[in-house]
Amino acid sequence: MHKNILVIGGTGMLSDASYELAQQSDVFTSVARTKESLNRFNQRLVNVNTEHHTLSLNWDDKESFISTLRQHINVIGVPDMVVTWLHRSAFIGELSRLFVQTEREVIIYQVLGSSVTNPGKANDIADTVADGINYHQIVLGFTVESGQSRWLRNEEISAGVIAAIKRNQQTYIVGQLEPWSLRP
Numbered sequence: 001m002h003k004n005i006l007v008i009g010g011t012g013m014l015s016d017a018s019y020e021l022a023q024q025s026d027v028f029t030s031v032a033r034t035k036e037s038l039n040r041f042n043q044r045l046v047n048v049n050t051e052h053h054t055l056s057l058n059w060d061d062k063e064s065f066i067s068t069l070r071q072h073i074n075v076i077g078v079p080d081m082v083v084t085w086l087h088r089s090a091f092i093g094e095l096s097r098l099f100v101q102t103e104r105e106v107i108i109y110q111v112l113g114s115s116v117t118n119p120g121k122a123n124d125i126a127d128t129v130a131d132g133i134n135y136h137q138i139v140l141g142f143t144v145e146s147g148q149s150r151w152l153r154n155e156e157i158s159a160g161v162i163a164a165i166k167r168n169q170q171t172y173i174v175g176q177l178e179p180w181s182l183r184p
């Protein structure tokens with residue numbers, strides 16, 4: 001069990017996954033841009049027995065995002081597990097340095113859109129992550145039903161993220177990325 005969990009960008013399509021992770025935690029931090037999405041998610045946790053912290057931060061203001069997160073970690077402790085759905089995927093390098101510990105390896109799961117299938121992009125992102133972090137990628141794909149392809153629904157994405165965390169593979173694809181020509 002991961003006791004202290006931090007999720008960045010988990011109040012939207014990842015809300016079901018965030019909810020499940022919150023149930024497994026003692027301390028849970030949600031980072032999102034708006035107070036509205038954070039309050040909505042906080043209400044979902046009304047019967048969940050965790051200490052829920054909400055941080056309204058904009059990753060477009062990187063310095064403030066990192067420094068506020070650093071201050072928060074100084075108060076609640078370094079998380080055991082971090083899940084991120086960052087629209088600035090390259091930001092993970094700088095972010096990861098916040099979680100480097102001498103006594104244990106923090107696990108980071110980074111959720112990535114299909115655009116990382118561009119040659120080498122996923123590896124380029126992974127290369128920026130700080131040493132000493134147990135880093136994983138969860139790549140969102142599409143699905144094919146009765147010969148028709150479509151992008152994944154929110155609940156499928158959340159279920160896929162939870163499955164990825166259970167499997168703990170270095171890279172996990174939710175749905176499929178191949179054949180790429182079949183993408184919606």
Ligand SMILES: NC(=O)c1ccc[n+]([C@@H]2O[C@H](COP(=O)([O-])OP(=O)(O)OC[C@H]3O[C@@H](n4cnc5c(N)ncnc54)[C@H](OP(=O)(O)O)[C@@H]3O)[C@@H](O)[C@H]2O)c1
Nearest residue numbers: 009010011012013032033034037057058059113114140141
């Ligand atoms: N195969 C694929 O690649 C694939 C699959 C499914 C979906 N998608 C794409 O993903 C999209 C849905 O994802 P989405 O990211 O738009 O919505 P979302 O996951 O529903 O919401 C984005 C999350 O990130 C937060 N966030 C957004 N901007 C932020 C910022 N500047 N600073 C801090 N937090 C921020 C949001 O908080 P707030 O709500 O408070 O802003 C929310 O928690 C779909 O439209 C689709 O294009 C791709």
